[in-house]
Amino acid sequence: MTSTLGFAILAVLARGERTGYDLAAAMRRPVGYFWTAGHSQIHAELQKLRAGGLVGFEAEHGPGPQGRKVYHLTAEGGAVLREWVTEPPRERPERDELVLKTYASWLAEPELVRRMFADQLAAHEERLAEYERQEASFGGPPAFGDPGFGSYATLRCGLSYERHRADWCRWMLAQLSESL
Structure with a gap:
């Protein structure tokens, strides 16, 4: 079961590959205008999506001693996202x-x-x-x-x-x- 945050990540990755840093930046703006998540939440959710086969990554050499991962949407992730987009949103209580x-x-x-x-x-x-x-x-x-x-x-x-x-x-x- 993919969380709403997971679907937000899939929606960002559907626009193109991103590193974890780039993904967090996209989640701040423009996605952050209507759905917020911290870097640790994004990282944890990415691991769940990866375990579920919805995203993959390619390891690349980074600018420093550490490599970097460039995440992408898998075919299965794209299919799950397309199906989810047209489902009615879950009922949620307003909190203002x-x-x-x-x-x-x-x-x-x-x-x-x-x-x-x-x-x-x-x-x-x-x-x-x-x-x-x-x-x-x-x-x-x-x-x-x-x-x-x-x-x-x-x-x-x-x-x-x-x-x-x-x-x-x-x-x-x-x-x-x-x-x-």
């Missing part, structure tokens, strides 16, 4: 700390809550600006079937999310302003 804090915010000093939302608004606006810069670099959506299509589609989801969160933060700030 800001929403939980908002639920209990009536207990806090309004000015402190306002400051928290002002900071959150600034963070969402900053990410939105970054995502908008990335979107402009595409020059429009790539054709379906191009690996760039998935990157563009997930970026569009990120844009919508950041716009929504920024709007919600503005609404909260307006509500808090009325109570101050």
Whole structure:
């Protein structure tokens, strides 16, 4: 049974061979925008995928005394990934700390809550600006079937999310302003 992290690794490797370092970098950006994993998690998962025959590697001489492994997707890994892509996602509970804090915010000093939302608004606006810069670099959506299509589609989801969160933060700030 491959984990969701395993499928994320397979999806990155489907775009081309990578060393463990390159894989971790791809998992930070762009995959890290919607699925996060630490280097130790990635390494452990790579070993499971390798044991399952879903990835392989070629050993190469590295720049130093240690060799390096360049991982690739196997034919079986590609087949498993293609099958998984069209399965409905597993149900997962939402866990949003800001929403939980908002639920209990009536207990806090309004000015402190306002400051928290002002900071959150600034963070969402900053990410939105970054995502908008990335979107402009595409020059429009790539054709379906191009690996760039998935990157563009997930970026569009990120844009919508950041716009929504920024709007919600503005609404909260307006509500808090009325109570101050």
